[in-house]
Amino acid sequence: MRAVGLTRTGGPEVLEVLDLPEPEAGDALVIETAATAVNPVDLATRSGQIPTSLPAVLGWDLAGTVAHAPAGSGFRVGDRVLAMTAQLGTGVGSMAEYVAFDPGFVARVPDGVKLEEAAALPLAGVTATQLLRGTPDRAGKRILLIGAQGGVGAHLAARLLDEPDAHTDLLVRPSDLPAWQERRAGRPGGGAVLTEPGDVRAGSYDIVIDAGGAPALFDAVRPRGAFLTVTPFSAPDPATRPEVAYTLISVELNREDLEDVVEAAARGVAPRPELTVLPFEEAAEAHRRLERGGFRGKLLLVP
Ligand SMILES: NC(=O)c1ccc[n+]([C@@H]2O[C@H](COP(=O)([O-])OP(=O)(O)OC[C@H]3O[C@@H](n4cnc5c(N)ncnc54)[C@H](OP(=O)(O)O)[C@@H]3O)[C@@H](O)[C@H]2O)c1
Incomplete structure (x- = not known):
């Protein structure tokens, strides 16, 4: 599968589309990614300002559909979901075609919220x-x-x-x-x-x-x-x-908080940032746009 990652830190040019094995299913929920969002923490991780082990897949935010649901998780294949993977703490980057994550930190995307809109929500x-x-x-x-x-x-x-x-x-x-x-x-x-x-x-x-x-x-x-x-x-x-x-503040994984945020979006009371959508291959361009400052809205990367 394709994933946005890096094998060394540096400028936006170090970002690559890596070819990685699909994640093992096991006890984790596997999400087929529809969209991921770029956040300032991704830029700081890529540049080396925040240390991370390498090679790394980047990204904290994603939304997509369940591709594998472990027994007892409460999810079914095809459910629409979002997650904040907290890449720095968990080592799980969201910018991959398939992401395996603890189902306890995954929330459903209500009807009326598009997956791209949902991907813009988690970390912020x-x-x-x-x-x-x-x-x-x-x-x-x-x-x-x-x-x-x-x-x-x-x-x-x-x-x-x-x-x-x-x-x-x-x-x-x-x-x-x-x-x-x-x-x-x-x-x-x-x-x-x-x-x-x-x-x-x-x-x-x-x-x-x-x-x-x-x-x-x-x-x-x-x-x-x-x-x-x-x-x-x-x-x-x-x-x-x-x-x-x-x-x-240091943000923490919390499913209830994630649910609150996406439910606020469903009620129309969460912000609706303008979305700029680029393919994984343009991850470096996405980082350049954010690094310049003055960018407004949310930049999404899609597989
Ligand atoms: N501690 C945590 O757990 C945690 C969690 C999430 C985010 N963060 C951090 O929180 C910050 C905000 O994240 P974000 O996702 O909201 O980033 P963002 O979308 O890039 O927003 C930051 C905004 O702050 C503005 N800004 C910067 N300095 C300002 C100033 N002196 N006066 C007024 N506005 C100013 C920027 O404007 P310009 O574009 O015009 O410069 C930009 O619009 C980032 O540094 C991020 O790394 C930390």
Whole structure:
């Protein structure tokens, strides 16, 4: 079978379509991949910024149909499913024609959600769900969300803007302003769309959530407030403000969270990123497009 992977780290050119044996069925659920999504972690793994054992198949997100269902898994051949394989922790890359994975971490794709739409959801959606679980007490608070236009940020914004008791300001790039003013209009939560980090006053927020990578805005949270970030390579030093509750999120496998995300998509309340679909053979081009910055939506690779 074909799989997008690498035998050495480096620039996008190290990506290859590898020819690998199909995975052993056994106790694992085997998914015939319809689509996989490219995430920033794939770029960091490919470049060597995050160490991984080689050779490796890349990718965390996929959706497809069940090709083999072990007894007792609750799945049948042909079921439409999605999964987050957490490649760095499990060693299972999603960018392969067939992916064998623990059925306990696979969720069904409801009717009405296309497999390509589902493939765009897992890592970004599950990270946002787990981050919000880390900030339970949001009513009456002033919140700043940095990078609302990104994959994780859009899932967070979709949830926060529906909270009538919270005041959430969104910080986006200037070019994202019109789209985000439109999305924010008519939503129950209060708050504004900002584009200039320099306009953010020090100490003016109870909670700052960084889904983009703006460590300088650590200052924006008030003393005894909370700062949560998902960007380990662009995070402030928590020791510089010990009076702030600091959390660096590390996403974990969780089937219920995956189900919540795909069910939100079925109800039409999850973000619907514009999808750009390329074949496995154009994986290097996909990485180049993301690496340039300014890409919006989700880039999918299909077998
Ligand atoms: N810790 C974890 O478990 C975990 C899980 C998932 C993701 N992540 C990390 O979280 C980050 C976001 O992931 P993602 O999938 O959402 O990536 P993404 O879709 O590329 O979104 C990131 C967004 O942040 C924007 N951004 C960067 N710096 C900004 C700033 N100073 N102000 C405003 N916006 C800014 C980017 O805009 P431009 O394109 O214009 O630069 C981009 O739109 C990545 O670093 C990823 O590796 C971590």
